[in-house]
Amino acid sequence: MLDVHQFINGADSYEADVLDGFARAHAGLVRWNRAPSYVVRRNPAPDKVALVSGGGSGHEPLHSGFVGDGMLDAAVPGHVFTSPTPEQVIAATKAVAGDAGALLVVKNYTGDLINFRLAAEILDASGVRVRSVVVDDDLATETDGDGDPGRRGTAATLVVEKVCGAAAERGATLDEVADLATRVVARSRSLAVSFSGAQLPGSSIRSFEVPADEVEFGVGIHGERGTARHPLRPVRELVAELTARISGALDLASGHRVVAVVNGLGATPAAELYLAYGELAGCLERAGVRLARGLVGTYVTALDMRGLSVTLTVADEEILALWDDPVRTAALAW
Amino acid sequence: MLDVHQFINGADSYEADVLDGFARAHAGLVRWNRAPSYVVRRNPAPDKVALVSGGGSGHEPLHSGFVGDGMLDAAVPGHVFTSPTPEQVIAATKAVAGDAGALLVVKNYTGDLINFRLAAEILDASGVRVRSVVVDDDLATETDGDGDPGRRGTAATLVVEKVCGAAAERGATLDEVADLATRVVARSRSLAVSFSGAQLPGSSIRSFEVPADEVEFGVGIHGERGTARHPLRPVRELVAELTARISGALDLASGHRVVAVVNGLGATPAAELYLAYGELAGCLERAGVRLARGLVGTYVTALDMRGLSVTLTVADEEILALWDDPVRTAALAW
């Protein structure tokens, strides 16, 4: 008997079923290679630096939704919340990388680090020029400890992929794109809150539940619990706290310009994201920070978590110009 | 004490808070008039037929998210699930309609019919040329009865607005656009299923709950219950049933071409929508129906319902060409 409220055929075929539908829906933009599994843009751009990213599934539209003109050349989806294998990363990268080489955009998670590192070593040994950048924007897991895993990689990945995708499209070299990525990472911080955990495909258990008068603070994108549980407050106060903490971490000051992303974690209605964005805009305005560009939507998710994240990137002319460059992908287009 | 898991400040300011955030996020595209409340495109196009739509809030991104080049000129949001007033419709239409007149796109709900009709009468009397089209695609409420309210207007609204927006942009006359709208409506049918009802802003009650081993069949976009409750099945079978019923209603036959929309009702992850789209594509393929264009995403919602709808429109050359025309709005861009 089926007893899980999900539109799926079953856990076993889940990732393949999703990718099959995705590839059919965007046949003009992408091509899905079934085994090893990866998604590449339909119109290859072999002369520029290739951008390759990936990670566990369950974060849709990240990363496959960002494959296309002006952003990623290939996305490598693992199983849900599970890093893809070196074999997948290698095959995807070889499919898109030309002489200009490839940048691997990796979110800071042990599994992703390990699998992408193994892939990079093998690619390198087989003559494909690769550099890797590790995105680590999530303030919730920032610690002082030395050997600690550090900040997780979350929604800033989208900013890195958009900006670096544009730079690659403009003809930047691998080192230039990699350095730019490093710069965007260094200037980006995120923080997320949620009213619920995530429910894996086919599972009737949610990773955690939150009482109706509380909110989980500092959650990640794998259904992990947050770092604290706070009393529920109006979104005005909630966003003010998120903004204050991110601003502090970025040393934001009056006159700075930022790119802001208010991102839904999977089951949050767009209306509430816009509402939160309005509050964020107010907070920044009061602090004299210029909200140069804003993006609101459901982009970097944790299956069906009813939460949201706020990401700020301190911008400069170059980053803003690259942000504005045309992009044509399934999830982002302008 | 706050005890509702929503990112809001409270029910009273909800609609205004959402629209404020929306207008800030898309300041380059739209302008929000606070009172009477309506959204218009930033760059007016006074020479063409104006497209105006509206209805209760809670269906975001519909309609405000479709204001922009190639789609709507104005959107008129009422309170949640509540038709806007004639005053709002009149003010919005006057703000965008020039000599070419305006088409009012109305979803088939008693409140919308009444308020838009009153507005149309007054606009007409004050010299603004208007025609109205009523979208009624939802098969779930189809009956034989004569005085019955008939099929509700749901996700086909998006198809009507896209296609007619393109026609208006190309310079079609008011009568041409209105006739086209009527034609698209006649060729479009939808059906929706859900795992949950909707929760109004600030309310801790959900309009209905569904046991974990069942699915609500034939739901609308106001949190209403469906027409039946079915045992939960794999999405393959669920989509097959939706497709069969819609195909029957449209007399779909081998060789026909369709535009398909798989639409989330507010809290359904994109991955599951793609998965459903893959199944839909398979069903149509087996029936020899050509899936000429597909759209997958969360476009016409019922707050945070975890459901989805399938819409099919029987297409011809003209409809496909207009569908492909450029569009630049908050929620749809290509």
Place this chain on the structure above:
Amino acid sequence: MVTPVLTAAQAHDWIVAFRDVVVANAAELSDLDRQSGDGDFGTNITTVLNAVGGRLDPGEDRVAGHFAVLASGFMNGGGTSGPLFAIWFQGFAEACSTGASAAQLADGAEAGLAGVSRLGGAKPGDKTMVDAMSPAAKALRVAADQLAVPEVALADAAQAARTGATVTASYSARRGRASYVGAAAQGVVDPGALAVALFFESAAGAVR
């Protein structure tokens, strides 16, 4: 013989009493709407009546003036019930003058009902506000024909409206959104009809 009439001051108090009873019953009205529709009726009507309450002028010396405020308030209410109640109260505003006799109230109720029927298309038995408006109009007409004073005419109307509203529970809806949920609305009183009953019942304290 002087026809006894409802005064502007009484109409004012009546409308205020109506507002108060609706505010007190807002949750129940929404709950009924949740079972048969989308759950916003209590909020919709409360918002309108609170705004109307703030705009009623105690110095207004015409019954028609008070009803006009009510009508324009509902016209800005949106939803299904907003414009329908607006048209209905517009009927009263046009039928009444400085005061309102039972005959004028009957005229108003009939004109309002005609407007609601034309605009909304519902017939008695469709499980809408019409199911309370229609018997109330008839009761007012009978009372007016018997030369009843407004107080008595309105009491008769209240009784008729209440019965009409109560009976809606036994209808399965065909009109409006309740029709979409079909059997689920069975046994549920239509909130619009209930509001009509509350309106006439509110006269009892104010009009004597």
Place this chain on the structure above:
Amino acid sequence: MVTPVLTAAQAHDWIVAFRDVVVANAAELSDLDRQSGDGDFGTNITTVLNAVGGRLDPGEDRVAGHFAVLASGFMNGGGTSGPLFAIWFQGFAEACSTGASAAQLADGAEAGLAGVSRLGGAKPGDKTMVDAMSPAAKALRVAADQLAVPEVALADAAQAARTGATVTASYSARRGRASYVGAAAQGVVDPGALAVALFFESAAGAVR
């Protein structure tokens, strides 16, 4: 004196027994991961071992061959545990030959542990698989130095791994995703460490 060695057939049965006990405990392994991570460990490792089970060749006459199949299976497992187990079993594959003496098993466990540490960066006490791998490697070395037969050496390793895994419950995690949930993972055994214990325990039936 002939050094007693583990045969290829025994290694085959050991790996099959490992697969079976993991499959039987998949739900618990996922549940532990749900409390300290993302809840997929049971699925991840089961998928790999089921695939490995299908690819093991009963005719394979080298212990090293069986371990190589295990390693390459895990390399295609993804996640954090996939490549780490792959590197670990690769250590065994390289240290063993046609057979495997206790010394070869100790060599493999040490080389594997070194690879896991280099690639994953975890130290003992970080609440990872390392907390079971490290004491198991030590126990194998001690046993090998005492010229123990594989059966005994593996029993010692199983005991050491089990203790190491059990103790992880008392650690708050610093490495891996468990570190993100901090105190919430307190009291929860690390599933990766538990899998290492199950691996050595599976030898008991197969190696004698």
